[in-house]
Amino acid sequence: MHKLLEDAPGKEMLLLGNEAIARGALEAGVAFATCYPGTPSSEIPEQFFEISQETDLYFEYSTNEKVAMEVGAGAAVSGLKTMVTMKHVGLNVAADPLMTLAYTGVKGAMVVINADDPSLFSSQNEQDNRFYARLSGLAMFEPTNTQEMKDWTVAAFELSEETGLPVIVRTTTRLAHIRGGVKLGSLKPRVTKTQFKKNPFHYVCVPAVSRNLHKELLQKYDVLSEKSEKSPLNQVIGNGKWGIVANGVSFNYVMDAVMDLGIKDKVSILKLGFSWPLPKKLIANWLKSVDKALVVEELEPINENEFRAIAQENGISTPIKGKGVGGLSRLWEYDPRLVRGAVAAMFGLEHKAPAVVDVSDLPPLPGRPPTLCAGCPHRATFYAVKEVYGADSVNPTDIGCYTLGLLPPLSMGDFVICMGSSVSTSCGFSTATDQKVVAFIGDSTFFHSGITGLINAVHNNHKFTLVILDNGTTAMTGHQIHPGVDTTPMGLNLPQVIVEDVVRGCGVKDLHVVKPFNIKKTMESLKASLEYDGMSVVVSKEFCPLFAKGIGKARKAKPFTINQQKCKNHRDCISKLACPAMYLEGNAVRINKTLCIGCSVCAQVCPENAIVPVKD
Amino acid sequence: METKRCVFVGVGGQGNLLASNLLGQAALSMGIPVVVSEIHGMAQRGGVVESAVLLGGANSPIVSNGEADVLISFEPLETLRILNKCNKKTLVITNAQPLPPFTVAVGQGKYPPVDEILDKVTKKVGKVVSLNGNDLAEKAGNVLSLNMVMLGALIGTGATPVTEEVMKKIIAGSTKKAFLDSNLKAFDLGKDAAQKVMKG
Numbered sequence: 102m103h104k105l106l107e108d109a110p111g112k113e114m115l116l117l118g119n120e121a122i123a124r125g126a127l128e129a130g131v132a133f134a135t136c137y138p139g140t141p142s143s144e145i146p147e148q149f150f151e152i153s154q155e156t157d158l159y160f161e162y163s164t165n166e167k168v169a170m171e172v173g174a175g176a177a178v179s180g181l182k183t184m185v186t187m188k189h190v191g192l193n194v195a196a197d198p199l200m201t202l203a204y205t206g207v208k209g210a211m212v213v214i215n216a217d218d219p220s221l222f223s224s225q226n227e228q229d230n231r232f233y234a235r236l237s238g239l240a241m242f243e244p245t246n247t248q249e250m251k252d253w254t255v256a257a258f259e260l261s262e263e264t265g266l267p268v269i270v271r272t273t274t275r276l277a278h279i280r281g282g283v284k285l286g287s288l289k290p291r292v293t294k295t296q297f298k299k300n301p302f303h304y305v306c307v308p309a310v311s312r313n314l315h316k317e318l319l320q321k322y323d324v325l326s327e328k329s330e331k332s333p334l335n336q337v338i339g340n341g342k343w344g345i346v347a348n349g350v351s352f353n354y355v356m357d358a359v360m361d362l363g364i365k366d367k368v369s370i371l372k373l374g375f376s377w378p379l380p381k382k383l384i385a386n387w388l389k390s391v392d393k394a395l396v397v398e399e400l401e402p403i404n405e406n407e408f409r410a411i412a413q414e415n416g417i418s419t420p421i422k423g424k425g426v427g428g429l430s431r432l433w434e435y436d437p438r439l440v441r442g443a444v445a446a447m448f449g450l451e452h453k454a455p456a457v458v459d460v461s462d463l464p465p466l467p468g469r470p471p472t473l474c475a476g477c478p479h480r481a482t483f484y485a486v487k488e489v490y491g492a493d494s495v496n497p498t499d500i501g502c503y504t505l506g507l508l509p510p511l512s513m514g515d516f517v518i519c520m521g522s523s524v525s526t527s528c529g530f531s532t533a534t535d536q537k538v539v540a541f542i543g544d545s546t547f548f549h550s551g552i553t554g555l556i557n558a559v560h561n562n563h564k565f566t567l568v569i570l571d572n573g574t575t576a577m578t579g580h581q582i583h584p585g586v587d588t589t590p591m592g593l594n595l596p597q598v599i600v601e602d603v604v605r606g607c608g609v610k611d612l613h614v615v616k617p618f619n620i621k622k623t624m625e626s627l628k629a630s631l632e633y634d635g636m637s638v639v640v641s642k643e644f645c646p647l648f649a650k651g652i653g654k655a656r657k658a659k660p661f662t663i664n665q666q667k668c669k670n671h672r673d674c675i676s677k678l679a680c681p682a683m684y685l686e687g688n689a690v691r692i693n694k695t696l697c698i699g700c701s702v703c704a705q706v707c708p709e710n711a712i713v714p715v716k717d
Numbered sequence: 718m719e720t721k722r723c724v725f726v727g728v729g730g731q732g733n734l735l736a737s738n739l740l741g742q743a744a745l746s747m748g749i750p751v752v753v754s755e756i757h758g759m760a761q762r763g764g765v766v767e768s769a770v771l772l773g774g775a776n777s778p779i780v781s782n783g784e785a786d787v788l789i790s791f792e793p794l795e796t797l798r799i800l801n802k803c804n805k806k807t808l809v810i811t812n813a814q815p816l817p818p819f820t821v822a823v824g825q826g827k828y829p830p831v832d833e834i835l836d837k838v839t840k841k842v843g844k845v846v847s848l849n850g851n852d853l854a855e856k857a858g859n860v861l862s863l864n865m866v867m868l869g870a871l872i873g874t875g876a877t878p879v880t881e882e883v884m885k886k887i888i889a890g891s892t893k894k895a896f897l898d899s900n901l902k903a904f905d906l907g908k909d910a911a912q913k914v915m916k917g
Binding site for chain 1: 765855
């Protein structure tokens with residue numbers, strides 16, 4: 102049995118933040134869950150995926166976040182308790198349905214998990230999705246620890262059920278990936294089937310309907326505001342004259358700072374857990390009760406500005422400060438020392454912190470950036486493309502492991518902004534310039550949002566090459582399935598949508614399917630695509646080696662070694678491929694036998710044929 | 718309860734996330750307030766993997782620069798890279814056996830001699846416990862048990878309130894039978910090595 106299905110109220114488990122959210126959903130009786138994976142949200146759907154194998158919980162990896170939101174909307178409007186999870190930039194993709202789903206509302210319940218990524222641990226931007234609560238008019242909860250991630254998920258379902266509106270729960274990377282004790286509650290039974298009740302003048306959002314719905318949303322907003330005023334999620338701690346406002350993970354830094362500085366009796370901390378709509382009366386009264394207030398919030402000064410507006414409305418002159426105090430910035434996640442320093446600076450205290458060791462005399466350290474794995478088929482494809490198209494070609498790339506291709510020596514990556522952008526931006530690059538354009542996109546990303554761009558390219562007569570790196574899985578986020586995956590090894594029997602069938606269906610006339618570990622043939626296909634006067638697609642098909650190992654389909658090839666007699670030290674293997682299985686011993690290149698999977702690409706690149714399979 | 722801030726660092730594949738997770742579970746089962754934080758995402762792609770375990774009632778899940786009580790490093794170069802987490806009192810437990818990054822292989826940098834690394838670290842922090850972790854793991858019968866060696870070393874130093882008995886129970890509860898003996902042996906070898914250094 103999955104550990105999150107244990108019906109043991111009161112038991113304390115060490116759970117990952119994302120596991121705690123999944124447990125909360127189960128305790129609330131979630132029956133229907135959808136997502137597109139994305140760090141730092143991915144471990145939530147991983148739980149649902151596993152649990153759906155052994156229960157009647159419905160779960161799917163949808164093709165993208167918009168689809169996930171809409172699939173979820175259908176279930177929630179019909180009456181099921183639904184959860185949709187995504188990372189912050191995923192909510193951009195899903196924003197279109199969400200904005201108007203706020204108008205129609207839901208019948209069962211819907212909780213949207215949104216995971217922000219301050220410090221950009223694994224994202225293309227650092228946007229603050231608290232704005233989405235404001236944009237949509239929906240309630241937002243911001244838990245501060247694993248227990249609250251579980252408990253407040255339950256509370257979010259309750260609020261959604263009560264108000265008929267989706268509720269957004271916002272986490273950040275730091276919360277998603279902490280482990281802490283969680284006291285379990287009891288599991289509610291799931292209701293997995295329902296009956297959709299027609300109500301077209303409420304659900305079909307033509308202008309005449311939506312005018313009414315917008316009014317209703319504003320009325321519901323007033324209800325939410327009242328709930329926020331009374332919610333235990335918003336809490337005043339202490340009755341001192343020094344005010345501190347905190348939300349999310351920063352609340353912990355504030356609590357520790359107060360203890361470390363020994364000012365517990367002097368402060369009043371306003372914890373904002375039900376952070377939208379803001380409890381304006383509570384805030385006004387609190388502002389009156391303190392001499393000055395420090396707002397501690399990662400990313401944008403949203404609460405800071407809201408508090409100023411509330412103070413102005415209520416004629417309160419309490420000084421309110423936030424960004425700029427003691428280094429509090431709009432950039433990056435916060436940490437205990439930074440927040441302690443800011444609290445000390447705000448209230449004129451001495452900040453006694455241990456000195457950081459002096460690291461000025463350390464030698465320059467060789468970097469250890471993440472890199473494509475040994476035997477990664479992307480490396481082979483990038484090498485072949487570079488040989489055929491040259492380093493001067495423009496290489497729009499996309500979001501996945503292969504984004505790492507931007508690093509030298511492969512240096513295959515010139516532009517990326519969001520999922521699917523490789524294809525559509527290539528339309529612009531190839532028209533605006535006379536440069537050769539060859540773009541890269543992964544299989545999962547292609548299904549996510551590459552297809553519409555490809556149809557656009559065909560229809561508008563754009564001329565470039567799209568290389569689809571089909572490694573049979575969603576590798577970057579942890580090997581989730583997508584429509585192109587053969588799910589039989591996982592014991593599932595989901596229909597597989599073949600990438601090249603889709604490409605043909607989009608109207609592409611010049612299509613090549615290559616096995617990237619065969620460098621010569623891959624280069625021949627790439628040359629043909631280069632010469633083709635129109636839209637050309639090369640599908641490079643080879644399993645992600647980590648994924649292949651996981652499903653028992655690892656290559657059965659022998660690892661390679663270097664015949665030191667034959668090696669003339671050209672070092673093409675290292676300087677053109679940079680496979681992490683290769684290393685220098687003295688002046689000689691060697692191959693780490695345990696890392697090498699026998700892809701043979703280096704052997705094909707070696708001008709002396711000095712790289713050979715290990716003999717038994 | 719006194720707060721103990723432990724930072725774990727290693728390279729993707731070395732298993733330091735599992736080590737910090739197990740330490741967290743052991744603490745929880747002893748009723749010690751604990752919060753663990755991890756950085757995921759790049760763990761399988763050869764990058765640096767960092768985690769933190771805060772024992773004894775801190776709310777914050779991370780350790781700021783200069784504020785680690787204990788640093789447990791699975792790789793000597795990474796000990797140097799993360800040294801700014803330490804202060805002059807920090808206990809550093811480090812594996813002394815390098816896993817050179819591929820940047821060294823392609824000539825983008827030079828791996829500093831391990832003696833120099835240890836020398837630098839020793840001069841800057843409270844105490845250094847260095848051990849040949851990979852050798853000990855191999856001696857235990859499983860080259861992948863480096864994380865158990867390091868966990869054993871941590872418990873051996875007595876730097877945390879987590880006991881050997883509870884730690885072993887948690888390890889036993891989360892290890893496949895085939896690896897149990899070698900994991901526990903690796904733990905003991907790490908513990909003994911650390912205790913020897915602490916006494917010496």
